[in-house]
Amino acid sequence: MWAGLSVSSVLLLATAARSQAVPFEAVRAIFGDAVSQQEPFSAPCFQDWESAECVAVRTNYLSAAFRSNVPSSQVHTQWETCQTTGEQCLLDATNSNNRLAVNQTTCANGSVPDYFVDVSDYTQVQKAFKFSRDTGVPIVVKNTGHDYLGRSSGRGSLSLWTHNMKQMAFHRDFKPEKGDKTYATAITVGAGVQFSEFYAFADANNVTVLGGAEASVGASGGWVLGGGHGPLANTFGMAADRALQFKVVTPDGQYRTVNAAQHSDLFFALRGGGSGYAVILETTYLATPAVAIQAIFLSFSATLDTTRQLWSVVIDNGLKWSEESWGGFANDGAFIYINPVINATRAVESMKPMADFAERLKAAGVANVALTQTTFPNFLSWYKVFSAANKAAQGVNMPEASRLIPKSSFATAKSRAELLAAYEAAYKITPGFLILAATPASYAGDGLTSMTPAWRNSVFHNTWVARWDWNATRAEKVATYRKVSEAADYVRKITPDASYTNEADVYEPNYKVAHWGPNYNKLLAIKKKYDPKGLLDCWHCVGFDASSPRYSCWFTEAEVKGRR
Structure with missing residues (x-):
């Protein structure tokens, strides 16, 4: 099913029929072997309960490390489903060997994206933005799927899967491009690096970095975009504080190096302003000498x-x-x-x-x-x-x-x-x-x-x-x-x-106000500058368009608040 866990090595068709805006062959003509279709995480169990693929799913159903290597998986599985229609493909999380979950339901795509691009360089992201502008197909960005608000999945979307961007580099001193200040030590991480890898690399270089509690969470991307906390934040600051430079592609298709000296407005937005301004390909963080x-x-x-x-x-x-x-x-x-x-x-x-x-x-x-x-x-x-x-x-x-x-x-x-x-x-x-x-x-x-x-x-x-x-x-x-x-x-x-x-x-x-306080209006202006067409719209992000059909699988606020 996921041999080698390489997207390009597998072409999987979902159990339930897809309703695609663009035929897969046309998408493949743009992205080549980097693009695939992926079935829901639990689909093998709806096809053959005793298959090796299903046994792997059942054994690792609650494993974030295993899930993070599967493009279609979400750590919080409601975001694999379409909650408003009930379309889903889930097992019983309390007992993954409970066959009732497959005997009493059918497997449907729910909110699993239509297409997945295994991102390895910035040109693929540039192609994705052009594809979205030309076709209207929404874009979502995913590394590991640690997502409480459904921002990294979406039915009918193109998913930019950054998980295999695992490059890391240690800098004995680091000077941001076109900047004046040099930092004593820093580490650059690709968009797919996870905390377990980040911590081990930092330790091997005798430095300490800020990270979160869960080993399989990504050290770049959504974590830093939202601010990024961890047990050392009290003295080390947030991830946003320690980010010195980003390399990104903005929705206009431009590949940019972003820091305090260039594109400083975007630098401000990427350091805690939430998702939706650019696709991060790598982040350079301040590192601190190892401490007891x-x-x-x-x-x-x-x-x-x-x-x-x-x-x-x-x-x-x-x-x-x-x-x-x-x-x-x-x-x-x-x-x-x-x-x-x-x-x-x-x-x-x-x-x-x-x-x-x-x-x-x-x-x-x-x-x-x-x-x-x-x-x-x-x-x-x-x-x-x-x-x-x-x-x-x-x-x-x-x-x-x-x-x-x-x-x-x-x-x-x-x-x-x-x-x-x-x-x-x-x-x-x-x-x-x-x-x-x-x-x-x-x-x-x-x-x-x-x-x-x-x-x-x-x-x-x-x-x-x-x-x-x-x-x-x-x-x-x-x-x-x-x-x-x-x-x-x-x-x-x-x-x-x-x-x-x-x-x-x-x-x-x-x-x-709750997420950004007095910074919201400034962030909205930055959002409009770099993403005027809302290609990276996401739930409760800056510039969020609640009327967009991409949110058809979310319950309305009125229903949840009891005002239906």
Whole structure:
């Protein structure tokens, strides 16, 4: 099915009939062997349950690493489907060996694009933009498919699959083209490089880079376009802060090198302004000398009461820990923080409130309490331990909502109590809740980033998720979107309008302000300059055209909000 995982090596026709605006032969005449048609990820199981291809799908259904190598796959599988019509080709994520999923449904393309171009150089992207202008076929861009808002898939579209652009280069010093400033160390990564590869390459060159928590996420593309957070963001800044130069193709077909010295307006937009301005082919990031990492891990068997106690400790100490250079994650039964600045002695002193909490849990007879505080010689050594024990949900239908929590929420006993109460109320709606201390609260930035300025005044980024099953009804799907939005509403009521565009509520109210704050109008002007025809339109991106037929598989906001 995916022998060698090379798009050009396979020509797959989907199980259900396609309705194509342009015959495949005509598309192939433009792109040659780089273009293919791909069936949905789970299609082999609808064709032959016992085939080797189906066994591979069933075995790896929840594997983000496996999925990232398949052009038609999405990590959040609702974006492989057409949610409004029910057309899909999914297995049961709770039990991928459940044959009812194939016996009771048919396999349809849903939102799987009509054509896939395995991008290897900028000329293919130039051809794609011309093709889109000439035919009206929409373009989507995909590396790994880590996408909460359906921006990297779309029925009837041409997908630019950048996943095989794996080039990396280390620079002992780096001077952006036509720039005046030279940076001590930097790494250039192709659009297909993933965090696992990025981290290993940085470690081999004795430097540290900012990246996210999930190993299979791309280190360029959508992550940096949305701002790009990670556990070191408090002291290292966001991905947008650390991007020194991009090589892109804009919708007018121009191949451009973009930095602070040339195309500076586009540089501003690419550093946090969301998707839709250009197709990134490579990004050069600032790198920092390797540093030791102080780390703390706490886990326990959680109940509603112990979860509340954990949140209370995290909230009461959130601002203090932020000022002391900590970053990390907490959910209902775990706390993982790291620090690249302080030494081991100071780390133990700083984390005494959490160590004391662990002792209280043990004294109360809570099961499976485990606390570890240790020093790692570098970031990669910590990350290997972290990633082995913490796997995000993949291969599931899972909408999300997010919120940035400002420093003011931690300023007084009253404001902290309000935040804790909001967390509790939201948790009763959906237990899929995560606290991420992954904001640039201690990093001033250079003023050339375009994500909402609220990021720099925030201590936490919070997310809420919920799921639906493969056989969910339309009403159940709509209710799931509503659930995560209503959970976030409890925190929206007590915080300013700010959220993360990459991990946002699909139906985020006032999304222009929430994602970009005062930068939206400037970004809109840049969007119109470089993409006047809206060839890279995407959901809740700058310049989003809600009336476009490309969004026919999304539920309307009115339906989700109960105003149908």
